[in-house]
Amino acid sequence: MLILRSGLLLATLFISACSMPIFQDLSTSKTDSVDQNVSNNTPVESTKSTDVAPTTSTNDNTSNESTSNPLNNVSSIDSLTKQLRAQQALAKANYTELTNRTGKAPQLPSISNVNNLSSNQINDATQQLRSYVSKTNSTLASLNARVDDRQKVALNGDLIRIFLSETTITHGNQTFKAQPLVGQWIRGESRAIRLKDNILFEDPKSEDLNITFSETYQLIVNNKVIATINPNREKNDADFTVATHDNKGSIVGRLDFRVVDDE
Template identity: 55%
Template sequence: MPLFRSGLLLATLFLSACSMPIFQESQSTTTEKSISNDTIAEQKIQAEDTVVVISNDQLIEQLDAQKKLATNNFSELKNRVGSAPDMPKSWVAKESNSKDIRSDIQQFRTYVSKTNTGLAVLNERVDDRQKLAVKGDLIQIFLSDATITHNNVTFKAQPLVGQWVRGESRVIRLKDNILFENPKSEDLHITFSETYQLVVNNRIIATVNPHKEKNSASFNVTTFDDAGSIVGKLDYRVIGSK
């Protein structure tokens, strides 16, 4: 009987010893979770207390960037389609209320988004004409003569020839020789608008008659930076439908 009681006591002590680490581990895990939750809560409070302050100078920079995008889209649509939605008006300055500046930024962002969609649709129409053109949708342009005056330098460009789709606008590089690396060069922006107008560097120089096979047009336009001039002549002909 004493032996049985001793065995029972030893078994009880053994079970108690085995259960103690498990209890301690559970306590440790609970404590770690509590600390982790407290840390997350503290970080959240700090994040909410952090306020990003944007100065009026920074807002004006954002506004100027949106204005530039809007102006580019307006010019491209005007040249390629013949018309473009009116741009928003803005009279704000650095001294203006930040709320007014933000409002203007949003107006120009909306305009840029709208005109981006218009340009995407236009590009789809141009692609369709490229694949299945009717008479008047394709013209071949031959730059027979061009004299560039820029930064006190004057040179005559090499003749160039290319094909334009109605609604397409491209920039070509004018050079005084055929070498790839050439210090004397100038960009020329040629557009064949959906309204059959030939536009060179944002200036209309002729209206193409889709029923007249050949014609020519002279031009005198400024360079992109308005610091020089390009004087020349384009010969063009309407390519028959495919």
């Protein structure tokens, strides 16, 4: 019995002695594995954040700087050019109206080819045109005031009556004869009338005709002088052939006119 107990005790001690190094190795292996994973993960994350962030920021800034300036410059030039062309149209319209109604007009500013101008030159040209438009607007306002005065108190030759007959309009593939019209014009006045195929109804066959009785006694139709009126001669007539406003057609007709005494 004593021998059996001694044998069991020795067996227990032997098993304990053999098992302790094994547990220590496993613990050490696990610790080494965890430490190695931690040490491997930390530098990788740090390297990624360091490499990516500066590269993205630099590329974006460079791209914006290289593309924004040319686009802004082109947009600015286009805007200035549109303003210039708008003022050119106004100046030309005033020049034509004054020439027709008074027989003369200030010379238009000389503007070079817009495509060859810098932004500063475009600004200068636009300012010249604005000044011209302002000046001619004042002249037109004075002219309108004189026309109003003549309407109130007309002198000999200040008022004529016009009868428009035998008018044929050709526009594209369409041709039609307009209804006769009659009206009175004051010296210095310019206005448009609508020529229609049927005067009683709205008709797609229609065309505007501008008639001017200038201060110099000229009768002008669509910017073309067709007669000079003698204020001492009661009646007269004139045939005319003029272009339509879009220059894509023609208007052929006859005007009968006579000087009207103030009524």
